[in-house]
Amino acid sequence: MQLQYFLILAAALFCIGIYGLINSRNAVRVLMSVELMLNAVNLNLMAFSSYLDSLAVKGQVFTVFVIAIAAAEAAVGLAIVLAIYRNRDTVDMEQFNLLKW
Amino acid sequence: MNLAEGVQLVSLGLLSLTMIGAALGVVLIANVVYSAFLLGGTFISVAGIYLLLNGDFVATAQVLIYVGAVNVLILFAIMLVNKQQDFIPMPRSWVRKASTGVVCVGLFALLSTMVIATPWSLSPQPASAKGAIVEIGKHFFSDFLLPFELASILLLMALVGAVILARREFLPDEAATDLESVLTLPERPRELAGTSTPRSDG
Numbered sequence: 001m002q003l004q005y006f007l008i009l010a011a012a013l014f015c016i017g018i019y020g021l022i023n024s025r026n027a028v029r030v031l032m033s034v035e036l037m038l039n040a041v042n043l044n045l046m047a048f049s050s051y052l053d054s055l056a057v058k059g060q061v062f063t064v065f066v067i068a069i070a071a072a073e074a075a076v077g078l079a080i081v082l083a084i085y086r087n088r089d090t091v092d093m094e095q096f097n098l099l100k101w
Numbered sequence: 102m103n104l105a106e107g108v109q110l111v112s113l114g115l116l117s118l119t120m121i122g123a124a125l126g127v128v129l130i131a132n133v134v135y136s137a138f139l140l141g142g143t144f145i146s147v148a149g150i151y152l153l154l155n156g157d158f159v160a161t162a163q164v165l166i167y168v169g170a171v172n173v174l175i176l177f178a179i180m181l182v183n184k185q186q187d188f189i190p191m192p193r194s195w196v197r198k199a200s201t202g203v204v205c206v207g208l209f210a211l212l213s214t215m216v217i218a219t220p221w222s223l224s225p226q227p228a229s230a231k232g233a234i235v236e237i238g239k240h241f242f243s244d245f246l247l248p249f250e251l252a253s254i255l256l257l258m259a260l261v262g263a264v265i266l267a268r269r270e271f272l273p274d275e276a277a278t279d280l281e282s283v284l285t286l287p288e289r290p291r292e293l294a295g296t297s298t299p300r301s302d303g
Contacts (some may be wrong), residue, residue, distance in 0.1 A: 005117075005148070009120070012121055012209060012211075015206070016125060016144075019121060019205045020127065024200055027182075028137075032127055032137070035140065036140075039144065047154060050156070050176055051224060052122075052222065053224060056240075060146070060236075063156070063159050063238045064158075064159060064244075067162055067163065067207075067254065070167075070171065070226065072256055072259035074171045077268070081182065083267060085184075089184075092188050092189075094188070
């Protein structure tokens with residue numbers, strides 16, 4: 001049980017999240033990838049809080065804040081996906097070029 | 102290595118296997134409903150890893166908020182936008198896949214070498230015996246009081262914003278008279294932006 005195991009695990013989860021964020025065509029799956037990346041960051045914070053700052057657990061406080069903001073982000077993001085789906089009748093990320101040119 | 106450390110190591114191995122496998126399934130499986138359920142598996146595995154890291158309150162909050170709220174919200178969004186269509190294949194999409202894979206593997210290698218090469222200054226004290234929840238409560242109401250209150254305002258803003266973004270537009274000046282229009286939701290008929298065919302379903 002070392003600190004390095006958890007950090008490498010969080011790095012793997014973050015890289016999987018980046019791959020899904022760039023390569024997904026479905027807009028809901030993009031939001032799922034963002035949630036994966038937020039979970040990787042939370043895992044880093046918890047590992048540092050447990051191994052480097054075990055008395056004043058400030059990393060866990062930060063993790064609770066990140067969880068709260070992730071919940072707000074998921075609600076607003078899915079509302080945006082619903083609004084775009086009503087306008088464009090698709091969830092394909094390649095056809096969302098309203099602000100492109 | 103005594104029994105407790107062995108149990109912890111085996112639990113960490115099992116949890117990390119399920120976490121990485123479910124995360125790969127979220128990204129790689131074509132059906133998005135399976136991806137949503139595997140996302141719940143990933144969240145539960147991360148909650149188990151939090152328990153290994155002495156964070157019992159955060160593990161509970163993870164299960165309650167992520168699995169109970171965010172995952173259910175994602176499932177509802179999939180249900181609301183469930184359109185059985187095949188995406189038009191893009192030309193040269195393998196270039197993006199391959200380059201993203203190379204970048205992700207390179208980033209993982211970079212982070213892993215950084216983690217292994219850095220001499221971490223580990224804390225000598227053991228974790229407090231009564232759990233971290235008392236310490237978290239003290240932090241929330243002493244030195245993190247302003248972010249704690251701002252988080253509540255942010256959640257209220259997100260609630261109002263999500264309702265405004267996702268609601269339908271009504272026509273308040275037309276009174277419904279016949280029975281059919283009373284029983285249906287009033288919604289403004291409009292053309293879809295960017296596509297030529299209007300919607301067939303109401």
